[in-house]
Amino acid sequence: MDTFDQQHVWHAYAKTPNPVENHKVLSADGVYLNLENNQRVIDGMSSWWSAIHGYNHPVLNAAITTQLGKMSHVMFGGLTHDPAITLAKTLVELTPDNLTKVFFTDSGSVAVEAALKMALQYWHNKGQTDKQKFIAVRGGYHGDTFGAMSVCDPDHGMHHLFSGVLPKHFFVKSPSMVAMDEALDDLKAILKRHANTIAAMILEPVVQGAGGMRIYNPQYLTKAKALCKTHNVLFILDEIATGFGRTGELFALEYVDVEPDILCLGKALTGGYMTLAATLTTNEISSVVGVLMHGPTFMANPLACSVANASIDLLLNSPWQDNIADIEAILNRELSPLRAEDNVADVRILGAIGVVELTQEIDVEKVQKLLIDQGVWLRPYGKLLYTMPPFTISKQELLSVTNAIKAVIKEGC
Numbered sequence: 357m358d359t360f361d362q363q364h365v366w367h368a369y370a371k372t373p374n375p376v377e378n379h380k381v382l383s384a385d386g387v388y389l390n391l392e393n394n395q396r397v398i399d400g401m402s403s404w405w406s407a408i409h410g411y412n413h414p415v416l417n418a419a420i421t422t423q424l425g426k427m428s429h430v431m432f433g434g435l436t437h438d439p440a441i442t443l444a445k446t447l448v449e450l451t452p453d454n455l456t457k458v459f460f461t462d463s464g465s466v467a468v469e470a471a472l473k474m475a476l477q478y479w480h481n482k483g484q485t486d487k488q489k490f491i492a493v494r495g496g497y498h499g500d501t502f503g504a505m506s507v508c509d510p511d512h513g514m515h516h517l518f519s520g521v522l523p524k525h526f527f528v529k530s531p532s533m534v535a536m537d538e539a540l541d542d543l544k545a546i547l548k549r550h551a552n553t554i555a556a557m558i559l560e561p562v563v564q565g566a567g568g569m570r571i572y573n574p575q576y577l578t579k580a581k582a583l584c585k586t587h588n589v590l591f592i593l594d595e596i597a598t599g600f601g602r603t604g605e606l607f608a609l610e611y612v613d614v615e616p617d618i619l620c621l622g623k624a625l626t627g628g629y630m631t632l633a634a635t636l637t638t639n640e641i642s643s644v645v646g647v648l649m650h651g652p653t654f655m656a657n658p659l660a661c662s663v664a665n666a667s668i669d670l671l672l673n674s675p676w677q678d679n680i681a682d683i684e685a686i687l688n689r690e691l692s693p694l695r696a697e698d699n700v701a702d703v704r705i706l707g708a709i710g711v712v713e714l715t716q717e718i719d720v721e722k723v724q725k726l727l728i729d730q731g732v733w734l735r736p737y738g739k740l741l742y743t744m745p746p747f748t749i750s751k752q753e754l755l756s757v758t759n760a761i762k763a764v765i766k767e768g769c
């Protein structure tokens with residue numbers, strides 16, 4: 357443990373001084389993090405969904421190094437560059453046909469802010485100035501900036517701390533927590549009463565990630581989109597966690613081929629190398645919006661765009677569907693039986709995502725020690741012990757992860 361770090365540096369959702377140990381990483385390669393004291397652990401978290409190809413990948417390293425020799429950054433006002441143009445072309449090609457315009461940002465939260473702004477500016481310019489609210493789904497997570505926070509789960513997110521400042525939006529029942537018809541009825545009721553004040557609905561397709569790691573029936577997306585369309589409410593999908601293969605489809609929206617009006621991408625976009633996100637929308641929305649009032653300093657950073665281009669090529673030229681199907685099969689075989697354990701409330705698996713929900717809050721420090729002793733890095737939170745490994749993980753390595761999870765459950769943590 358580094359004392360300066362412990363005393364002076366704020367980590368994610370943590371205190372300073374930090375009562376819980378942060379482990380120092382000296383380097384990383386393949387699916388491994390090399391910690392100090394010669395501990396080598398398999399990263400079962402892909403650094404929060406992003407490192408889908410693992411670490412220190414020669415192809416991704418080369419993409420950044422080559423770009424570094426040309427330029428690391430230029431402003432994206434009045435200037436442009438090939439890495440961004442190529443990436444925009446690829447994203448337009450890979451996402452649904454109606455999405456043709458790309459706005460680059462430097463993080464997922466900011467991509468969500470840009471999406472919300474697009475929706476607000478759209479209705480403003482259409483003369484529908486009352487449409488300033490959003491509908492979000494309970495149990496959702498969309499980021500930590502103020503606009504994004506305002507559409508995160510209102511009870512378990514950060515809402516309650518900032519409730520005096522955050523704008524009030526509408527929250528509907530989640531199809532991951534109630535029957536799909538009940539969730540749709542709830543949405544219908546809100547739309548019927550309030551659609552004239554609502555700009556857009558925002559939700560994570562198929563998997564609600566950081567808000568609780570819950571999975572729902574993709575048919576909900578088709579029906580929710582149709583309801584929004586009928587009531588003149590835009591439909592925003594946040595694929596920041598689910599995009600680039602994680603659920604077994606390239607984008608989770610492909611489970612039902614739903615076409616969102618606005619789409620947010622991030623996290624695995626650069627293979628976990630750099631911070632970059634994108635918000636896509638349609639010809640119609642972009643032409644009504646006109647000038648979008650947003651322009652981050654590090655917008656479309658060339659290093660980030662270059663490594664994103666390389667990461668997407670690497671993914672599409674790999675047998676990613678087979679790899680993820682293999683991961684899903686192992687997660688199913690190894691983790692599903694844990695449902696029978698007394699301290700396990702639920703097991704949820706989709707694609708390269710495996711979630712074990714316990715009946716009690718997890719003692720993070722204790723569990724993390726146990727996991728590291730078994731050569732595995734996971735970051736449990738609340739009652740959730742879960743993995744979303746790099747797609748390049750071997751069967752043997754994945755078994756190390758699932759065995760470590762089983763050991764924690766057996767230990768009764």
Ligand SMILES: *Cc1c(COP(=O)(O)O)cnc(C)c1O
Pocket residue numbers: 463464465466468497498499500560565566594595596597622623
């Ligand atoms: C992580 C995440 C965000 C926020 O992205 P940051 O890059 O952390 O700002 C937004 N939406 C979803 C669904 C996410 O998983």
